[in-house]
Amino acid sequence: MSEVRTFKVGADDDDIRLDRWFKRHLPEISFTQVSKWARTGQLRLDGKRAAPGDRIAVGQLIRVPPAEPPAPEKAKPKRERPQLSDDQIAFAQELLIHKDAQALVINKPPGLATQGGTKTHEHVDGLLDALQFEAEGRPKLVHRLDKDTSGALLLARTSRAAAFFTKAFSSRTARKVYWALITGVPSIEDGFIELPIAKQPGTGGEKMHVDEKEGSPAKTRYRVIERAGNRAAWVELQPFTGRTHQLRVHMAAIGHPIVGDGKYGGQDAFLTGGISRKMHLHARRIRIDHPDGGRVDVMADLPAHFAESLDLLGFELEAGDLPLDDVKFSDTPEGKKRAESAAAKARRKERKGERRGRSRG
Incomplete structure (x- = not known):
C-alpha cells in the first residue's frame, strides 16, 4: 500500500496489544516492520506515538504508515564453471575409450578425483565440458572411483541414460571387474568375502571398517590370476555390493591388503x-545394459605403474582377463532379501486367488 491507512479498534480487539492487532488484521506486516514504524514515530494511536506493546481500546484510531515495497531479492550469483584450457580439453578427450549416443567410458588415471571437494580442485566432474561433443548437455556422472583407483568410469550423455544406469547400479545388475595387486597369497584362490562394513568412528566418515553389529552387508568375489611365490598375488575382484572402499577394506580384512593402500594396510601394504x-x-572392465538395448562392455588398460609392477613380478598381461561367469544378483545379501520378498508376495497372491475361487464355488 502506498498511502497512510486508518483503522478503528473494534469491540473484539479491546485491551489487546497493538502488535497482536497487526497479527490479526494485517498479518502480511511483520513484527520487525511494526517495531521500525514505532521507533521512527510513524505508528500512532489516536494521533500519539505508539509502541508494539501498547494496549488498545475500543474506538481508538490506529494510523498505519504506507507499507514499504519489498526489497528485491538478490539473485544468487550463478557459479560459472571455469573455461577449460586447450590442454585440459585434450587431456580429457585422451581418456575416452568408448562413445555412443547414450554413454561414454573414460579410463580415469590414478590421482584424479571423480568429484571436487574442499581441497580438491582437479577432478573428472570439472572436465566434463570437454566431453560434451555433439550432445545437448554435458555428460553426467553415474558412479565413481576413488581418487587413487584407476580405470573404467561410465558417464551418461542424456538424462534418460543417467536414470537407466543409476538404476542398474542400485539394482546390482551392472558388473564391475577390478584388477589388484595384493601382498601375500590367499589360501583359497577363488572365493567370496562377506563382511559388513561401516564408517569407522572418529574418522569423520573418511575411513571404513568391518563392523559385524552395525555394518551394512558387503560381498566381494576374488580370484587369483597369478602369484609370485608367497610374496604377492595379482587378483581379480568383483564387488557384488557397492560400499565405500569395499574392496580395500575386504582385502585388508583377510590379511592381504592392496599394494600401495597404506590407509587400510599400513606398512604391510608395500612391497x-x-x-x-x-x-x-584398477577398474579393468565394466559391463552394463544399454538404454537402447544390448550392452556397454568396455575394458580399460592399466596405468604405467601397475603394468610395470606386474612386469617386475614376472606376470603376463594375457593371463588377466578371466571368463566373466554370471553370478546372479540373488546370490548377494540384498538380492536374497528381494528374492524372499518376491516369493512371499507370490505366495500371498496365490492364496488370495484360491480364496476367490472357493467363494465363487
Missing part, C-alpha cells in the same frame, strides 16, 4: 624391489 608405492587397484 620392496622397485614395486611402486602407488595404489594398485
Whole structure:
C-alpha cells in the first residue's frame, strides 16, 4: 500500500496489544516492520506515538504508515564453471575409450578425483565440458572411483541414460571387474568375502571398517590370476555390493591388503624391489545394459605403474582377463532379501486367488 491507512479498534480487539492487532488484521506486516514504524514515530494511536506493546481500546484510531515495497531479492550469483584450457580439453578427450549416443567410458588415471571437494580442485566432474561433443548437455556422472583407483568410469550423455544406469547400479545388475595387486597369497584362490562394513568412528566418515553389529552387508568375489611365490598375488575382484572402499577394506580384512593402500594396510601394504608405492587397484572392465538395448562392455588398460609392477613380478598381461561367469544378483545379501520378498508376495497372491475361487464355488 502506498498511502497512510486508518483503522478503528473494534469491540473484539479491546485491551489487546497493538502488535497482536497487526497479527490479526494485517498479518502480511511483520513484527520487525511494526517495531521500525514505532521507533521512527510513524505508528500512532489516536494521533500519539505508539509502541508494539501498547494496549488498545475500543474506538481508538490506529494510523498505519504506507507499507514499504519489498526489497528485491538478490539473485544468487550463478557459479560459472571455469573455461577449460586447450590442454585440459585434450587431456580429457585422451581418456575416452568408448562413445555412443547414450554413454561414454573414460579410463580415469590414478590421482584424479571423480568429484571436487574442499581441497580438491582437479577432478573428472570439472572436465566434463570437454566431453560434451555433439550432445545437448554435458555428460553426467553415474558412479565413481576413488581418487587413487584407476580405470573404467561410465558417464551418461542424456538424462534418460543417467536414470537407466543409476538404476542398474542400485539394482546390482551392472558388473564391475577390478584388477589388484595384493601382498601375500590367499589360501583359497577363488572365493567370496562377506563382511559388513561401516564408517569407522572418529574418522569423520573418511575411513571404513568391518563392523559385524552395525555394518551394512558387503560381498566381494576374488580370484587369483597369478602369484609370485608367497610374496604377492595379482587378483581379480568383483564387488557384488557397492560400499565405500569395499574392496580395500575386504582385502585388508583377510590379511592381504592392496599394494600401495597404506590407509587400510599400513606398512604391510608395500612391497620392496622397485614395486611402486602407488595404489594398485584398477577398474579393468565394466559391463552394463544399454538404454537402447544390448550392452556397454568396455575394458580399460592399466596405468604405467601397475603394468610395470606386474612386469617386475614376472606376470603376463594375457593371463588377466578371466571368463566373466554370471553370478546372479540373488546370490548377494540384498538380492536374497528381494528374492524372499518376491516369493512371499507370490505366495500371498496365490492364496488370495484360491480364496476367490472357493467363494465363487
